[in-house]
Amino acid sequence: MRGFGFQAAAVASKPSALDITEIRLFPVREPVSGTRYSLLRVKTRSGLTGWGESAFDPAADLKSLQSAWLGKPAHTYAAIQPAAPFAAALDIALLDIVGKSCNAPIYRVLGGPTRSKVRSFNSQSVIDLPEPLSRNQGKAYQNRILSLVEAVPANRDFVLAGNGRLTPGDAASVAATVERKHPMWFDEPCPHSNLEAVRKISGETVVPLAFGRGIRDAAIFQAMLREGLIDLVRPEVSFFGISGSRRIAALAEPYYVAVAPRHDGGPIATAAAIQLAASIPNFFIQHVPLPAAPEDQAMRREIAAPDLETTRAGFLSLPKTPGLGINVNEAALEKYRAA
């Protein structure tokens, strides 16, 4: 990684059309939900503009990112330090620029498309497990969950979301209770940091287990893959960007483990996720975090693209225009600027 950084610096000493000349942040806020995310705009000497998105982080130091990257060529996106502020947004924006400079969608730059459309789901398919009334309340809690699951028609898929809140015993017994109902997967049945609990749950049931929310280090995925503890890796696109998520997908491949990238942010992150899905072989499904309020949905359509997050028969469409395939409406960004 370090070595590559030096190479990038050496390349940057000779001016080129793709040199980064401006990096600007546009934090935005959905009017009803209040959800905030940070959009990043990058411009090059040649006049290309790239857009990216990271999770909202008012404390992040944009200046250090600017001093590290102004003057560097946009195609050296692989040298972005994963821990850098707005690393995901920068990665997505630089790939947007590389795609535009090649006149190709990002998935074509990265060797795709590996699929012609992108399977997706939204919150309607998710059963959020209610907080247990007490810890380890056993059968009563299991029956409560079972009744939620049995309310789902047999031909419909569902995801159990534990949100990392259950004790290992409750998580394992809930998984065992619903095992024969074939949930698509059990998301975050326990905190990902508690590997011993994951071992227990994975050993006691065959319900596919997924982790990703809050994971900030690819090595955590590796530790789970190595022991066969995880059935679906869910890298956060607004943290790992396209490149980091793609590397995690490559890591999961030799374990026959699929990828369902996740994010809680806005339409630029969805656009990035769509490009990612069409660039990797082991993508399975994309969650689209559409807010409930029509005003919020209208805002997402307004700042990015009208059809981007619209599903047809359960699939999102692949954009065919260069880069991310969206035109960000800068005037609208001002309207929704986060304080």
Add this chain to the structure above:
Amino acid sequence: MQRRSFLALGSSGLAFAKRRQPAESCECSFFQQAAPVGSDAFADVHSGLKITNLKVFGVSLTPQSDRPYVFVKLETNQGLVGWGEGTLEGKAGAVMACVNDFRDFLIGADPMQVEHIWQSMYVHSFYRAGPVIGSAISGIDQALWDIRGKALGMPVYKLLGGPFDPRGVRGYYHVFAGNREQLAQVRDTAHTLGITCLKSGIPGYYEWIERRPKIDAAIKSIQLQREVLGPDIDIAVDFHAKTSPSVASIIVKEVEPLNLLFIEEPCPPENVQAMAKIARRSTTPIATGERLIASYGCRELIEMSVVDILQTDINHVGGITGLWKVAATANVSSISMAPHACEGPIGGLATIHVDAAMPNFVVQEICGQVKPGANDKIWEEWLGFPAMRMVDGRFPLSEKPGLGFELSEASLAKYPFGGTKPMARVFHEDGSVAEW
């Protein structure tokens, strides 16, 4: 018995063909030597039999076949010939070229030294063996054993110390039944023929995480097999590595009450620990191995006790020598053998010999069905007997020396090599690559 005079010739017959020396262009000086060490070490113990010619045949039953048979014929200075098979589906041209690449290992060599020649082909291939080299070695190895058996006047299974069961080798046919009625017909025919075991697959293609309707359909299709075939037929189900460990685990656990003989290849072969994840969460026996090469390729599976049954294929694993060693290694860990065979009749007949001499043998595959197919007719036309058709549920054993058949080049000429054709390429609904 047709013992040949060469055995008495001892060393008088021949000197070894001049062996190729290490390439001089290589600057690694430690390779350079005046003559290969040991190249004349066998002069005093040579059998007198010498390989004089190597022929390789691509045989396409139909011009579009994706799996032309690759047959190997070795000729000797005493008129004995040996046949072997190294069919590798979708890669016929590569195996045929690879067999020819071994020419220098064979011409002039003593065919009785099969173990020695096998080692040389494997070790001196430097990169070890993947499926192409493994299949080429397999074809050559079977031909060497055919010659050995003929030279020693014994069927190969007797040379290997068999048979364990003089009635023959238990086998199974495949079932491609789309519905209950067809399945019932297969059951009735199987009962009439004395067939005790059948194998089917699961419908469709699977992503690494799957949706509920597909998982439910797979489970139902297996349940239907047991329901219609009844309790008296052993049922094996081939997942054909279409499923990931995550998806397979769900299905395998649900079908536990059906008491299947085994589930085959519940996930792809590269990751042994991933397969262990399935095995440790179910009591259903797991079988795998058709894509593995040599005992080296099976060691980790055996060591980790991941599978109950190994299915290495005599046309890829390294021939009779390779298959026998896998069985020997597996036996130590109480793992059984159900060798794969889905290619031509030579490999099929060869595998019966090894099966008959395995203490840990369970059942032998053949990609035929209870009703003979077009290929069965062609095989009979070539060999003069219904090769790989069971009698009372067993493949009969031959009393003839070697692999137990005669084959003429002329009979193969009716089915000329149609070239290498790719195996099936299948895709998911979104166009992404699927396993079949």
